[in-house]
Amino acid sequence: MTRIKFNEQTFETENNETILHTLLRNNVQVPYGCKAGVCQSCLMRSLDNAPPSASQVGLKDTQQKQNYFLSCICQPENDMTVVLPNAESVWLEAEVIEKIELSSNVVFLKLKSKEPLAFFAGQFVNLRRNDGVIRSYSIANTPNGEHELEFHIRxxxxxxxxxxxADELEVGMSLSFSHAQGNCHYVEGQAEQLLLLIGTGTGLAPLYGIIRDALSHKHQGEIHLFHGSRDESGLYLEEKLTALTQKHPNFHYIPCLSGADVSGKYTLGRANQIALEKFPKLNGWRVYLCGQPEMVLHSKRAAYLQGASLKEIYADAFAS
Ligand SMILES: Cc1cc2nc3c(=O)[nH]c(=O)nc-3n(C[C@H](O)[C@H](O)[C@H](O)COP(=O)(O)OP(=O)(O)OC[C@H]3O[C@@H](n4cnc5c(N)ncnc54)[C@H](O)[C@@H]3O)c2cc1C
Ligand code: FES
Incomplete structure (x- = not known):
């Protein structure tokens, strides 16, 4: 058992409990999103004892040295006095400038930041409502000088x-968002490399951004996108992606359906299984995996066993 001091109150952790869980159990409202060490919205700082290094994974060296940590994965080993980071440095403001239904359960959202932005297509930001609810969403567009961000929200x-x-957010409203994070994006410099992209559901959002980025950088190697869904409504960008294959002969789009009673015009089965069977040797490939956590985890292991180097596998699990 350890003692956590926050805002002049002291709380005791229970067995193997994280600091985030201890605070929420005591009805202390602090920001969080994925609860899986991914989105960094639960960032806190210890003012005395150093946090366990496992709770600092993914943070910058400078943040680690200043005892920042992710409270959702921090099982403290010592008593700690903790604070939230300076909120002003974390959040930016944007206006909703477009909202369209891409399918029965996917909404396209376009935001315009009030200040200049630096990001790569495929990275993610945390969006924050006025009441403090935070969720992570991947960026589906490339930077265009207009400070715009596009999202596909399931x-x-x-x-x-x-x-x-879906129900309340409207064009013209403001939304706070964090700086872009994550390393799931196109990397320039190996224009001939083979690219394999596998996504389920709105896991397509970062992949669509990465493909647009690769093509805009005149990527020469073959690019294979496998997009999986249970039924046709989940293949929400079919027309645009098919048009892209006609414009770029090195881009291949394979929509896959895994449900029962689906049209034979699609490849039937799970996108990751189909992709990994079609390309059994992945030595030298760059692999992108986005969407459902089990699919991402399983495919990451399989891609590695099939020859892809771990540093060439970029993955975003939509932990929720
Ligand atoms: C790095 C990262 C990037 C992400 N990018 C995107 C993105 O581009 N587009 C996108 O749509 N989402 C994305 N997500 C997921 C997103 O952050 C939210 O978790 C998701 O939108 C659910 O939030 P919610 O508040 O609507 O649901 P919650 O209120 O958090 O959950 C409601 C209920 O639904 C269940 N649930 C949650 N997720 C699923 C699911 N996938 N399928 C079935 N049931 C579920 C929960 O267990 C819960 O019971 C991303 C997540 C991460 C970590
Ligand atoms: S809530 Fe802790 S990293 Fe997402």
Whole structure:
């Protein structure tokens, strides 16, 4: 058991409990998103004892040295006095400038930042509602000088954030967002490299951004996109992607359906299985995996066993 001091109050952790869980159990409202050490929205700082290094994975060296840590994966070994980072340095403001239905359960959202932005297509940002609810979303566009960000948001029937986006968020409203994070993006410099991209559901969002980025950099190697869904409504960018294959002969789009009663015009089965069977030797390839966490984890292992180097596998699990 350890003691956590926050805002002049002291809380005791229970067995193997994270600091985030301890605070939430005691009804202390602090920001969080994925609860899986990915989105960094639960960032905190210890003012005395150093946090366990496992809770600093993915943070910058400078942040690690200043005892920043992710409270959702921090099981403290010593008593700690903790604070939230300076909120002003974390959040930027944007206006919603477009909102369209891409399918029955996917919404396209375009934001315009009030200040200049640096990001790569495929990275993600945390979006924050006025009441402090935060969720991560991947950037589906390349920087265009207009400070715009595009997202594909899957609407979950009882999703706290996504349902609000569908029902209440309107063009003209403001939204806070964090700086872009993550290393799931196109890397210039190996224009001939073979690219394999596998995504399920709105895992297509970062992949669409990466493909547009690669093509705009005149990537010469073959680019294979496998997009998986249970039914046709999930293949929400089919027309645009098919048009892209006609414009760029090195880009291949394979929509896959895994549900029952689906049209034979698509490849039937799970996108990751189909892709990894089609390309059994991945030595020298760069592999991008985005979407459902189990698919991402399983495919990462399989791609490695099939020859892809770990540093050439870029993955974003949509942990939720
Ligand atoms: C790095 C990263 C990038 C992401 N990028 C995107 C993106 O580009 N587009 C996108 O749509 N989402 C993306 N997500 C997921 C997103 O952050 C939210 O988790 C998601 O939108 C659900 O939030 P919510 O508040 O609507 O649902 P919540 O209120 O958090 O969850 C509602 C209920 O739905 C269940 N649930 C949650 N997710 C799923 C699911 N996928 N399928 C079925 N049930 C589920 C939960 O267990 C819960 O019971 C990303 C996540 C991460 C970590
Ligand atoms: S809530 Fe801790 S990293 Fe996402």
């Amino acid at each position: 609407i979950l029937p009882n999703g706290q954030f996504s349902r609000w986006v």
